[in-house]
Amino acid sequence: MSGNNIKVVCRFRPQNKLEIKEGGVPITEIQEDGSAVTLKGTSQPPFAFDKVFGSNTAQQEVFEYSIKSIVDDVVAGYNGTVFAYGQTGSGKTYTMMANSQDKGIIPRIVEQIFESIILSPANMEFTVKVSYMEIYMEKVRDLLDPSHDNLPIHEDKTKGVYVKGLLEVYVSSTEEVYQVMKSGGNNRVVAYTNMNAESSRSHSIVLITITQKNVDTGAAKSGKLYLVDLAGSEKVGKTGASGQTLEEAKKINKSLTALGMVINSLTDGKSSHVPYRDSKLTRILQESLGGNSRTTLIINCSPSSYNEAETISTLRFGVRAKSIKNKAKVNADLSPAELKALVKKFKGETVSYQYYIQALEGEVTIWRSGGTVPESQWATMDKLSKSGTTASPTSPTSNSPSPRTPTPSSFRPALVDESRPTTPALILEKDEREEFMKRENELMDQIAEKESELTEREKHLDTLQEELGFLKEQEKTMATDNQNITTELNDVKLQLQKVSYDGKESAITVDSLRDANQELELELSQLKQTLDELRNLQKETDDETKSKKKADKIAEMMASLDPPDSDISLKEQQLKMTLDKLNPDSAINLSEEALQQLKQQLLQNKAQVGQQELVIKNLHHDKETLLAKRTELETKLNALEVEYEELLEKAINDEETAMERNADLTDTISELKIKLENTYVAKKEAQQQEIQDLRQELDRKDEEYKALDTVMVELRISNDKLQSALDSQPKTATTLDEKEKDIEKMRKSMAEQLAYFEVMKKGLMRDLQSRCEKVVELEISLEETREQYNHVLKVSNNKAQQKKMAFLERNLEQLTNVQKQVIKIKKKVRGNRERYHHQFILY
Numbered sequence: 001m002s003g004n005n006i007k008v009v010c011r012f013r014p015q016n017k018l019e020i021k022e023g024g025v026p027i028t029e030i031q032e033d034g035s036a037v038t039l040k041g042t043s044q045p046p047f048a049f050d051k052v053f054g055s056n057t058a059q060q061e062v063f064e065y066s067i068k069s070i071v072d073d074v075v076a077g078y079n080g081t082v083f084a085y086g087q088t089g090s091g092k093t094y095t096m097m098a099n100s101q102d103k104g105i106i107p108r109i110v111e112q113i114f115e116s117i118i119l120s121p122a123n124m125e126f127t128v129k130v131s132y133m134e135i136y137m138e139k140v141r142d143l144l145d146p147s148h149d150n151l152p153i154h155e156d157k158t159k160g161v162y163v164k165g166l167l168e169v170y171v172s173s174t175e176e177v178y179q180v181m182k183s184g185g186n187n188r189v190v191a192y193t194n195m196n197a198e199s200s201r202s203h204s205i206v207l208i209t210i211t212q213k214n215v216d217t218g219a220a221k222s223g224k225l226y227l228v229d230l231a232g233s234e235k236v237g238k239t240g241a242s243g244q245t246l247e248e249a250k251k252i253n254k255s256l257t258a259l260g261m262v263i264n265s266l267t268d269g270k271s272s273h274v275p276y277r278d279s280k281l282t283r284i285l286q287e288s289l290g291g292n293s294r295t296t297l298i299i300n301c302s303p304s305s306y307n308e309a310e311t312i313s314t315l316r317f318g319v320r321a322k323s324i325k326n327k328a329k330v331n332a333d334l335s336p337a338e339l340k341a342l343v344k345k346f347k348g349e350t351v352s353y354q355y356y357i358q359a360l361e362g363e364v365t366i367w368r369s370g371g372t373v374p375e376s377q378w379a380t381m382d383k384l385s386k387s388g389t390t391a392s393p394t395s396p397t398s399n400s401p402s403p404r405t406p407t408p409s410s411f412r413p414a415l416v417d418e419s420r421p422t423t424p425a426l427i428l429e430k431d432e433r434e435e436f437m438k439r440e441n442e443l444m445d446q447i448a449e450k451e452s453e454l455t456e457r458e459k460h461l462d463t464l465q466e467e468l469g470f471l472k473e474q475e476k477t478m479a480t481d482n483q484n485i486t487t488e489l490n491d492v493k494l495q496l497q498k499v500s501y502d503g504k505e506s507a508i509t510v511d512s513l514r515d516a517n518q519e520l521e522l523e524l525s526q527l528k529q530t531l532d533e534l535r536n537l538q539k540e541t542d543d544e545t546k547s548k549k550k551a552d553k554i555a556e557m558m559a560s561l562d563p564p565d566s567d568i569s570l571k572e573q574q575l576k577m578t579l580d581k582l583n584p585d586s587a588i589n590l591s592e593e594a595l596q597q598l599k600q601q602l603l604q605n606k607a608q609v610g611q612q613e614l615v616i617k618n619l620h621h622d623k624e625t626l627l628a629k630r631t632e633l634e635t636k637l638n639a640l641e642v643e644y645e646e647l648l649e650k651a652i653n654d655e656e657t658a659m660e661r662n663a664d665l666t667d668t669i670s671e672l673k674i675k676l677e678n679t680y681v682a683k684k685e686a687q688q689q690e691i692q693d694l695r696q697e698l699d700r701k702d703e704e705y706k707a708l709d710t711v712m713v714e715l716r717i718s719n720d721k722l723q724s725a726l727d728s729q730p731k732t733a734t735t736l737d738e739k740e741k742d743i744e745k746m747r748k749s750m751a752e753q754l755a756y757f758e759v760m761k762k763g764l765m766r767d768l769q770s771r772c773e774k775v776v777e778l779e780i781s782l783e784e785t786r787e788q789y790n791h792v793l794k795v796s797n798n799k800a801q802q803k804k805m806a807f808l809e810r811n812l813e814q815l816t817n818v819q820k821q822v823i824k825i826k827k828k829v830r831g832n833r834e835r836y837h838h839q840f841i842l843y
């Protein structure tokens, strides 16, 4: 079994768009014979390989040179491996797979396998099985059955290293292989990186197992072909991998680092231990690296200066791998004849060993009994084989020395299969090794189980963490909501407390109002009763007091209107005096001329009196109008008072009802208040407007009176003059009869006028008196009402009632003001009327 080196070929792809865009230029310089490549512009020495392929090398050429022979070997029963190594986007998948137009290595291998089978002798029976797996995040996933995503790796003394539970699909044609590859390819994990839009994130391994059996002899051989497309070997930063792909990159790097370490251990000539077990990749490919395999490594590189560093690293890896030595052998199953010969040989060996054991036991017995066996007589295999296996073992005597027992080390047969890389590095007994492998397989199963469990747990943990995050978010929102609700609840509680407090207060208010109402009703009925009694008494018995009071007041008023030294009385006296003068008893002798003059003046005066009468008539008319207006105003006032009382009553009733209902208490009250106030304000405004109008009219009348006053003054002056002229007139002799007649006439007319004035005065005085009475009555009733309100106010000592009373009082005050204004107007009217009356009397 001779050692054969790994075949390493290097393939450069053309520059890609990114490299051109980034200003990269091709830096490869391949030697003419294709044995080495130099990178221009670097200090690196040429990198030597079995073959270097330039950017424009066809797939066919690469296959022909690098792979074709391996396929023949596998068909012949050897193990074979083809690796594609290189940075992301360097062309690994392109080289291995490519597409239907530009087929890569794997399709060509498959085609060639079936071609070889077809061309093989008729007594050879072939079976071809395909498996497809990937190592992703240090877990072996079956791409043909993705539910198996963490398969354990086992080792067996006959099967070697294998993936336990990996699906093997029997195929009978190229198409079937393509079909299997396609379905497996769809399950691969790929991701976008800066370097490659569909970057392989895992190491993919296609395993083709070809078994051939000689139907004549029964001898069988089987070859395994591993076709490995490694994940990108670049640095994470350059690919832009981040997030999960960063985690991936670390694990991918772990496998690739382990691959590098294995290659180092295999090639440095010093290491006694090869760390195959450091990664799943190296463990599966244990046979392919330094073991029973014909291996080809294709290193894929970028030709661009842009990826110079990665290319150098890849080339170094390839150079190192080139010195790995494998020990490929045919994996043959022996034919029955060969097996018989082997059994015969082992049987002979067993007999020899039995003799040897017997000899040794004899020797041991001597030694144990204290005897000695000379060294020359020590039992050895050589002596036994020389003496022949047929020689029966002699029992050594105590004198004869026993043959020397060989040490176990020297006796140890070659139990280790040297074609397979030893694992572990310690040399173990066959049984120990088997035990070790058994134990290891168990452990691998357990590890896989635990890993699957761990993955499940991790997934569960992720879900739980997500849920936790969601719940935390929800909790946050709920906490905020809760806080808001608590605040709202507190507000509502406060409101409720307030409402219940208000309710209680209202209930108390209602109760107290009810009590007050009852009291008031009682009082009202009492008052009514008293009032009735008073009225009766007023009418019947107490007329005196009231009449007296009334009379006093009226007298007072009348006195103010008609004092004894007033102008009216004076004028009256004067007129009387004049009449007295005109009396025949006190007749004065007036001259004819003076009399004429007097007559003329009298006529003039008569005319003026006529005019004044007209004016008085007008004034009378005006007075009537004013009186009508006043009556109207009073009616309105009464109506307003009634309306106000009704409104007030209604408001109180409403308020009570509202309080009983205990809902929207404040609103209703304020609404009612507003309504009442509005109504009241509107009424008040209307009244004030009317009062304003009345005032204006009064002012106008005032002016008229003033003008009249002036005329009166003038008249009085002329009258005085006349009087004085009359007084100073010398007594002249006139015809007595004529004079008497004239005087009599004058006296009569004057007396008539006086009588007329007297009647008029009486009427006016009567009217004035009745008005005064009315005013006094109004004042008395106002006082009574006020007293009633005061009483009510005293009775109602709670807040709400006081409020209501204050409201009523305010309204009452406003009413009083209006009344006062009305009284003022009345007074003004009366004043004007008096003045007018006075002037009239004067006249």
Ligand SMILES: Nc1ncnc2c1ncn2[C@@H]1O[C@H](COP(=O)(O)OP(=O)(O)OP(=O)(O)O)[C@@H](O)[C@H]1O
Residues within 6 Å of the ligand: 012, 013, 014, 016, 055, 086, 087, 088, 089, 090, 091, 092, 093, 094, 095, 196, 198, 199, 200, 201, 230, 231, 232, 233, 300
């Ligand atoms: N020799 C070549 N000739 C022409 N195009 C190529 C060649 N090698 C690679 N390419 C192109 O370069 C791109 C990247 O190649 P590929 O996907 O094979 O890279 P990769 O090494 O498998 O990348 P990854 O490790 O990310 O999977 C593809 O579009 C491919 O067609």
